[in-house]
Amino acid sequence: MLLSIQNLKKYYATQRAVDDISFDIAQGSIFGLLGPNGAGKSTLLRMITGIFYPDSGTILFNGEKFDQERHVGDMGYMPEERGLYKKMKIGEQAVYLARLRGLSRQEAEQRSKAWFQRLDMTTWWHKKVEDLSKGMSQKLQFVTTVIHNPRLLILDEPFSGLDPVNANVLKDEIFRLAQEGTTIIFSTHRMEQVEEICNHIVLVNEGKKILDGTVKQVKQDFKENIFSITLDRTDVRMPEGIQVMKQQDQKITFHLQEGYTANGVLQHFIGQGTGILAFEEILPSLNDIFIRQVQGTAAARAFDRI
């Protein structure tokens, strides 16, 4: 485990921002930290990056107790609220931030130049940040986050504000880094990105962990025995134990009741001599799971006293 979080707690005056959360992140995985607005994601990330001290609980980085001072070079953090020095030249800025992460001046310059080349930014070096467009400064932000080759990369809503082309460039870079062994924490509430990118997710709400598992596993856990079958004709007799939810020409979507199996359904149709064109289990999307899990709790957390 690269990162192990145990019973982390952080209470503010008016709410329990993080209330006893534990999870592990394996080396090289892309980890999705999900949750609605105000669920406690940012607070959690701020503790992992050492910006906040937890009230209680421990953070283990690579098996040892996390210490910002010592692990600063192993982590890259891109917060949701992006920020750069507006009046500073872009090249200097990249070098400065890299040096704060522990690189020597020479190394920082080398790496900056290499990254600028890779992302077609070399002509920017002497420009100031205030001259950049929003998309461009996002790219710069990403470069400054990964420039020191962190082992753990924390990205908070990395695609917000990016056009599809630049979002793809960024996505490719993330995949490339993951392949090279970088562990990535990806915090978002955009579920389609999570399904595409992450292999392990944790869902938090109101400061508590409510889901933890691989994307596949979570979907299995929340499946509701819903299947769809496509037949070669429409005038068929339905088998026992199914509840048709939707029939659209030859495609039937149904809920399989307990005690019956998918094979039974197939056998029924085959026995009838009906041709089967397609059959699949319909798994819930992460979006559905997310909404189902979070629904019913206050959209914005009430500021209750603790």
Next chain:
Amino acid sequence: MKKILIVIKREYLTRVKKRSFLILTLLIPFLFIGLTALMGVIAVAGASSKKKIAVLDESKTFEQKLKNSKRLEYVFVQGRLDSLKHSLETEAYDALLYVPVFDKNGQHTSFRLFCDEQIGIETEGRIQDDLNDVVISERMKAAGITSEQMKNLQDESISLSTESIKDGKKTSNKVALATGYGCGLILYMFMLFYGMSVMRSVMEEKTNRIAEIIVSSVRPFQLMLGKIVGVALVGLTQVLIWIVLFGVFLMVGLPMMTGGMAIQQSMDPAAVNAAAQAGNSDNMAALMAVVQDTNWVMLVLWFLFYFLGGYFLYAALFAAVGSLVNEDIQESNQYTLPITIPIILGFVMMSSAIQDPNGGVAVFGSIFPLTSPIVMMARIPFGVPAWQLATSAALLILGFLGTSWMAGKIYRTGILMYGKKITLREVGKWIVRK
């Protein structure tokens, strides 16, 4: 530690590399001199223009005797008072003075001055003095005193020269006053100017949202300290440039101005003293002697100490304030007020301290750490008892340790608080909690 150095370097270089830094540094001494000169000019010339006064003298006492001066021109006119009064509006006179027949040796008499527009209290006073002078000299003449005797009687022939009994040196209150005032003023401006600079820089980091990125690499206290030290170095650079300029002026400029005095001689205090005491009444040389007598090295060292001490004390507070402000710049005024008040108070105390360097206000102000940098600097040229200096220095060090500690607590929470307005009560809680 290494990271603080990186932060310091950035804060220092971004400021010093700005073109405005060099221009301002070189310009400020000239602005200072220019401003002082301008104030002098205004005081001398700007007070009033020449006034033309028509005099209708029915007593026939003042004709020929009322002399014109730089400010006043008297024109004697004839005619009836009513018609003259009437013509005042159209004529080129500023006022009409009516002198009735009066008894020169009699009791208090009041003449009347008619004017179209307000003539000003100063002019009024001058006219009154002029009239009284004439009447007095008339009375003297009547008593048989000649104007020769009169001049002799009124001559001021005594002047004071103060000597300190401690080292037997001639002290000059004027030089001490100018030095004290100058040092105090510079410190006052530095604390405000650079304190504000730190505050703006913190605000910029907060509103740009870069603060969160930086504090994921360095501890907030390191960032704050790096910033404060970086800006202090900028200030020191500026002061050093000025000291060098001033030194060059003392070595080269002043001897040249005194004319013919060899540079060699100006560097040898004894020679200058001897020259001054040998009855050389040249004012410049006397000034030179005092300039030589003032212990500049001590003064510069104390200046640097109070500069740094005062700056650190206030810069930490300004940094804390910067971290509390949200996007709204206006908001900062509300928070800076509690900090600027003691600085201004220090300035006010300094003004009284240079009048009375060992008075109660001066002693209190020069020991209390929030005002001591400004007030003590104004007192040092006059000489300060050692125990007061020691107490003041110790309290200042404690003071800035205290404010940095407090500011650190506010700062680390403040820079990451967005959106909602922060009340002072919450800030109090941040300080108290562990």
